[in-house]
Amino acid sequence: TQLLEQSPQFLSIQEGENLTVYCNSSSVFSSLQWYRQEPGEGPVLLVTVVTGGEVKKLKRLTFQFGDARKDSSLHITAAQPGDTGLYLCAGPFPSKETSGSRLTFGEGTQLTVNP
Amino acid sequence: ETGVTQTPRHLVMGMTNKKSLKCEQHLGHNAMYWYKQSAKKPLELMFVYNFKEQTENNSVPSRFSPECPNSSHLFLHLHTLQPEDSALYLCASSQGEDQRLSYEQYFGPGTRLTVT
Numbered sequence: 001t002q003l004l005e006q007s008p009q010f011l012s013i014q015e016g017e018n019l020t021v022y023c024n025s026s027s028v029f030s031s032l033q034w035y036r037q038e039p040g041e042g043p044v045l046l047v048t049v050v051t052g053g054e055v056k057k058l059k060r061l062t063f064q065f066g067d068a069r070k071d072s073s074l075h076i077t078a079a080q081p082g083d084t085g086l087y088l089c090a091g092p093f094p095s096k097e098t099s100g101s102r103l104t105f106g107e108g109t110q111l112t113v114n115p
Numbered sequence: 116e117t118g119v120t121q122t123p124r125h126l127v128m129g130m131t132n133k134k135s136l137k138c139e140q141h142l143g144h145n146a147m148y149w150y151k152q153s154a155k156k157p158l159e160l161m162f163v164y165n166f167k168e169q170t171e172n173n174s175v176p177s178r179f180s181p182e183c184p185n186s187s188h189l190f191l192h193l194h195t196l197q198p199e200d201s202a203l204y205l206c207a208s209s210q211g212e213d214q215r216l217s218y219e220q221y222f223g224p225g226t227r228l229t230v231t
Contacts, residue, residue, distance in 0.1 A: 004157075031218055042119070042205050042222030043158075088158070092218050102171060103218060105158040 003027055004089055004106035012112040016078055021109040023089030024071045030092055032072045033103070034063055037086040079113045086110050118142040119223035121206050127229045128196065136191040136226045138206030145210060147189040148220065149181060152203040164189060196230045203227050 005024045013019055023032065031050045035043035047056050049065035049072060056063045060083075062075040076083055086108045093102040118141045128134050140147065149161040163171035164183040178200075180192040189206055207220040 033218060033220075035222075040227075041224050042121075042207070045219055045221065048219055090158075090218075090220075102160060102163065103220060107155075107157045 003093075003104045004091060006087075006089060006106035006109050008109060009107065010110045010112075012114065013079055015080055015113055015115050017113075018075070018077050019079055019111070020073055020075045021087055021111070022071065022073050023106055025091070026070065028069050030069070032065060032069075032089055032091045034072070034074055035088040035090065037088060037108070038084075043086075043088055076111075079111075081113045081115050084111060084113050119206060119208055119221050121204075121223035121226050123226060124224065125227045125229075127231060128193070129231055130196060130198070132196075133192070133194040135193065136204055136206075136228075138189040138191075138223055140187055140189075140206075140208040140221070140223075142208055142221060144208035144221070145186050146208060147183060147186070148207040148209075149189065149191050150205040150207065150222075152205055152225070158205070162191075193228075196228075198230050201228055201230045 003025055007022050031048055033048050034046045036046055037043040047058055047063045049056060049063055052065060052067045052069045054065045060077045064073050072089055088105055088108045090103045090105045093104050120139050122137045126134060146165045148163050151159045151161055160173050161175045162181040167183050167186055178195050182190040203225045205225045206223040209220045
């Protein structure tokens, strides 16, 4: 059973469109991270959300943590081809929060922005 | 630039070969990780080292053997691998002391491994 479910799995849009991708769980997380991975590279950390209801903005990217800390969303405004990549959410393994370092990842959303 | 380097970037090996993957981090972190990324599967944590001590072995077969000589270097020794071990192997690092910071992991570019 996957702890973090991401949707959609694949998304192909035209440049200039807006989009939202989701990361959902039935478990409560103390924090969630979003990463972007481009072909042939490792994931790059975009943001960490910690507080329920928190909203963080990174240029055209808006991240939100659900009030109950069970879900998160990523909204991209006016998408550009450079936004193309695999978007991964990750969170500390709920049963092992005291271990401090174990992350569980969703399967990711593969976003393609066409020029 | 993430401050985490991995070599080689690509590796093709036969099932009877022995090879090693290398990871080096220049971020002053204390924790290092090995992950496996296969097609259509989420990232799988393999090993965790915190202050050079292995703190996690996620039921990884013994044909994968990690080594962490110091907080900046991490190796993954490979022997008698199977074709299903073909994947992207990613190294990551994070701060070890602060629990919140330890979840913010910085990844290397990965080694694309093909087992023939």
